Amino acid sequence: MTTPEGRIAVVTGANRGLGLETSRGLASAGYRVVMTARDAAQGAAAARELATTGAAVEFQPLDVGEESNIAAFREFTRTGLGRVDVLVNNAGISMSGFDIDVVRRTLAVNFFGPLRLTEALLPVIPRGGTIVMVSSGMGELSGISAGLRARFSDESLDAPGLVALVNEFIESVASGRHEERGWPSSAYRISKVALNALTRIWARELAPAGIKINAVCPGWVRTRMGGPGAGRSVEQGARGIVWAGTLPPDGPSGGFFRDARPIEW
Ligand code: NDP
Numbered sequence: 001m002t003t004p005e006g007r008i009a010v011v012t013g014a015n016r017g018l019g020l021e022t023s024r025g026l027a028s029a030g031y032r033v034v035m036t037a038r039d040a041a042q043g044a045a046a047a048r049e050l051a052t053t054g055a056a057v058e059f060q061p062l063d064v065g066e067e068s069n070i071a072a073f074r075e076f077t078r079t080g081l082g083r084v085d086v087l088v089n090n091a092g093i094s095m096s097g098f099d100i101d102v103v104r105r106t107l108a109v110n111f112f113g114p115l116r117l118t119e120a121l122l123p124v125i126p127r128g129g130t131i132v133m134v135s136s137g138m139g140e141l142s143g144i145s146a147g148l149r150a151r152f153s154d155e156s157l158d159a160p161g162l163v164a165l166v167n168e169f170i171e172s173v174a175s176g177r178h179e180e181r182g183w184p185s186s187a188y189r190i191s192k193v194a195l196n197a198l199t200r201i202w203a204r205e206l207a208p209a210g211i212k213i214n215a216v217c218p219g220w221v222r223t224r225m226g227g228p229g230a231g232r233s234v235e236q237g238a239r240g241i242v243w244a245g246t247l248p249p250d251g252p253s254g255g256f257f258r259d260a261r262p263i264e265w
Contacts, residue, residue: 013091017223027055064113110191139192203254
């Protein structure tokens, strides 16, 4: 673990579930943690409660699906923080049903949210900084067709190309032709496949700047999303996220991990 003195971590979706537990873990590791959530009342209450344990946490509102929120948060980081050493893109949704609204909303929060937030904060992420994409086993390439697998894992794919690919999925669903074009009927799956692809792309591009980025699957965890039947506690699920956020300077980048161990893309 790096020496965290004076280091600042930002966690999205930190008012409950894995985001809250990750904030607790990073604060225990000595980070000043900026907990963010879209609901200001819930987020502030979660941060207040965590602060009673002596944790150096504070709250800022941030709906990752709203570009205006991201712009306001970027300004806060520039003027109020000056640096972000660890960014944990944790916020995510898993909606029931499958239609164009579900697809648009899911991609907006799970893929475009982390993409836009990370781009907005990159200027304040210093050398040695670490980005964690909270992903899922649902994002594994084995869950999609061979054709899509080749396109998402193409080494020449860049972020604009990936955005075009994701928009192709959205447009295929809107026109009712996604199945004939080989896309699965799962917005959540594509959102995490795309998030993983973004992790690989940015790992290559950010390496010269000394910034690490990894994707983490927390396993099936008892949160509002995972439900009460899940096999893992939030503590177990968050441990691997905290691990990825506190990697030493020579730690891995461009990997997909569960419980601090590499898993297949
Ligand atoms: P929860 O549903 O408990 O928490 C999700 C968090 O994301 C909440 O804080 C929620 O805030 C926040 N969120 C949702 N939409 C937005 C938004 N637009 N802007 C900001 N915050 C938002 O789920 P988990 O803690 O389980 O999920 C955390 C991450 O872990 C997700 O990315 C999920 O995909 C991933 N994951 C979870 C698994 C599990 O089994 N639980 C398995 C694999 C991956 P609000 O209270 O406002 O809704």
